[in-house]
Amino acid sequence: MPKDVPWHGKTVHTGVYKQTVAGPRMVRRLNIDGDGQGDLGGHGGEQRAVLVYQLDSYRFWEKKLGRDELAPGAFGENFTVDGLPDDEVCIGDRYRIGGALFEVTQPRVTCYRVGLRMGEPQMAALLVAHHRPGFYLRVIEEGEVEAGQDIVKESTGPEAMSVEELDRVLYLPGHTREQVERALRIPALSPGWQESMKTLLDQDDSQEAGGSSGSAGLNAAATAPPPAWPGFRPLTVTHIQPESRSVFSLRLAAADGSELPAALPGQFITVKVQPEGGAPPLIRSYSLSGEPGTGTYRISVKVEPHGAASNELRAHIRVGDRLEAAAPRGTFCLADGDNPVLLLSAGVGATPVLAMLHALARDRSTRPVWWLHGARDGTEHPFAQESHDLVSALPDARSTVYYSKPNSADRQGVDYAATGRLAPEPVRRLGLPTDADAYLCGPTAFMDSLTAALVDYGLDASRVHTEIFGSGAAITPGIKGAAAAAAPHQPAGPAGAGPQVSFARSGLNVPWNDAQESLLELAEACDVPVQWSCRTGVCHTCELALMSGSVDYSPDPVEPPGDGNILICCSKPAGEVVLDL
Numbered sequence: 001m002p003k004d005v006p007w008h009g010k011t012v013h014t015g016v017y018k019q020t021v022a023g024p025r026m027v028r029r030l031n032i033d034g035d036g037q038g039d040l041g042g043h044g045g046e047q048r049a050v051l052v053y054q055l056d057s058y059r060f061w062e063k064k065l066g067r068d069e070l071a072p073g074a075f076g077e078n079f080t081v082d083g084l085p086d087d088e089v090c091i092g093d094r095y096r097i098g099g100a101l102f103e104v105t106q107p108r109v110t111c112y113r114v115g116l117r118m119g120e121p122q123m124a125a126l127l128v129a130h131h132r133p134g135f136y137l138r139v140i141e142e143g144e145v146e147a148g149q150d151i152v153k154e155s156t157g158p159e160a161m162s163v164e165e166l167d168r169v170l171y172l173p174g175h176t177r178e179q180v181e182r183a184l185r186i187p188a189l190s191p192g193w194q195e196s197m198k199t200l201l202d203q204d205d206s207q208e209a210g211g212s213s214g215s216a217g218l219n220a221a222a223t224a225p226p227p228a229w230p231g232f233r234p235l236t237v238t239h240i241q242p243e244s245r246s247v248f249s250l251r252l253a254a255a256d257g258s259e260l261p262a263a264l265p266g267q268f269i270t271v272k273v274q275p276e277g278g279a280p281p282l283i284r285s286y287s288l289s290g291e292p293g294t295g296t297y298r299i300s301v302k303v304e305p306h307g308a309a310s311n312e313l314r315a316h317i318r319v320g321d322r323l324e325a326a327a328p329r330g331t332f333c334l335a336d337g338d339n340p341v342l343l344l345s346a347g348v349g350a351t352p353v354l355a356m357l358h359a360l361a362r363d364r365s366t367r368p369v370w371w372l373h374g375a376r377d378g379t380e381h382p383f384a385q386e387s388h389d390l391v392s393a394l395p396d397a398r399s400t401v402y403y404s405k406p407n408s409a410d411r412q413g414v415d416y417a418a419t420g421r422l423a424p425e426p427v428r429r430l431g432l433p434t435d436a437d438a439y440l441c442g443p444t445a446f447m448d449s450l451t452a453a454l455v456d457y458g459l460d461a462s463r464v465h466t467e468i469f470g471s472g473a474a475i476t477p478g479i480k481g482a483a484a485a486a487a488p489h490q491p492a493g494p495a496g497a498g499p500q501v502s503f504a505r506s507g508l509n510v511p512w513n514d515a516q517e518s519l520l521e522l523a524e525a526c527d528v529p530v531q532w533s534c535r536t537g538v539c540h541t542c543e544l545a546l547m548s549g550s551v552d553y554s555p556d557p558v559e560p561p562g563d564g565n566i567l568i569c570c571s572k573p574a575g576e577v578v579l580d581l
């Protein structure tokens, strides 16, 4: 059963510590009686009810790691079996053991807890690199199972794809399209792995068209095309335009007069804002709000009360000034298709979806388009005329604008449609098409509530896309109390003497400290929200964009990340770096 284990100054709630039991045990759909999983996000559930590992692999690891004390359960498995090697067992195979019938659903998930259990931090990567992951079973018929019973194969999975082959397709370089298509034809493959395979297939299509690199099956960050230039380059401010009381736009052009590379509609750039008086630059990201592909970029900045960069820009930026900018990045992009498009935004969150509206209008798209926007009142309604004109130019588009506190000059039916917020209740009444792709940008509470409402209304969850103007949600599997983390801050203890590490989304610059094992550990010491799972370069959960600089890896990633991205769990800065974190 799960227990709390101290680890790196934190507490991990984990069921990876298994003990052998004598006599029969009842195996049920979700658990063996007396067994439990600590973190149901990563383990357990119907598809991952029983974890299996082989004695032959025990012998392999004993030799490889020079260990002779590995007792059954050392790899966190429920069944330690003699036979059933990973390169023979196939996804979809059915086996009877005692009174229960099982089906193979997927390889083991790469997770740091097997390394924690074994005292080998790199174990998750080693299991993949040496093709010995082990696998999960689904319980088709519940029944009693006892050590010593025969394992009888009842049927072989369609496509005869072994656990080892499938694991290689996802985690190691060099899969073929045919392998991914075969995997997708196996009904027993768990839905999570099906999704990863579909993403791999989409990425293969986009690579044929010159698109992204890296493994999209592991992290959406790898679905973006490579950045158009490395690091930062100077752009010139050619135009400044007020958009509302608190939002103004900057038009940016290449300092050398050349055309800037086209960005995808929805992408953002990262700029260095130099404060007066020589303090270190503030690094901030801004979505591109103008029409993509015009050879220039437009960003639109909301002046936040007490906001350092936005006030600096409003007070001091002038036409002709230069701004250092990193290339467009991001995966919040308008997907191709013929289906309807819903663009929902609140406040300055209009910027990335406005670029999408521009792209649709430029292409004279016949897709049904819905522009839904929430503002406070007419003075805080940026792009009112521009979005109105774009919607009018499209053959099948409509717009509904909500003002939460209209003022006396605002005309209902002309400037805005209804009083109130763009919120779940009014959205449900709009008769939106359920086969749409939806793109949402605004405050977190706005996106959370509307995402839930749209999925509840019938949209496919994978078609509801959101952009966060700040740090994303953390993924810290099994760590207790992680949700209560403090706001990002300098790390405790004496400052490091290494190169500067900039966490762009958190607005934090920290000198590298050699006491840290990785950029991930430095981010954790600063309470910068991070995402990770294996912590040893195999799962790509920690993959993110590197805006500038370079890193050294140790250990090397099992499969390299996408161009312009890094894995922070196994890297240290090789000089000053700016991270999209």
Ligand SMILES: Cc1cc2nc3c(=O)[nH]c(=O)nc-3n(C[C@H](O)[C@H](O)[C@H](O)COP(=O)(O)OP(=O)(O)OC[C@H]3O[C@@H](n4cnc5c(N)ncnc54)[C@H](O)[C@@H]3O)c2cc1C
Pocket: 268, 282, 284, 285, 286, 287, 288, 300, 301, 302, 303, 304, 305, 306, 307, 308, 309, 310, 311, 348, 351, 352, 468, 469, 470, 471, 505, 507
């Ligand atoms: C992918 C992405 C896209 C983005 N796109 C856009 C965009 O299109 N337009 C846009 O405007 N922004 C955008 N942002 C947000 C932008 O990067 C900045 O975070 C934002 O402009 C605030 O920066 P700042 O330096 O002005 O505020 P900061 O100084 O970083 O302050 C952040 C917040 O803290 C508050 N604060 C600061 N100091 C105090 C204090 N002493 N007391 C109380 N409160 C305080 C500020 O009011 C502000 O709300 C985007 C961010 C990301 C990650």
Ligand code: FES
Pocket: 531, 532, 533, 534, 535, 536, 537, 538, 539, 540, 541, 542, 543, 567, 568, 569, 570
């Ligand atoms: S956490 Fe798995 S690759 Fe970094």
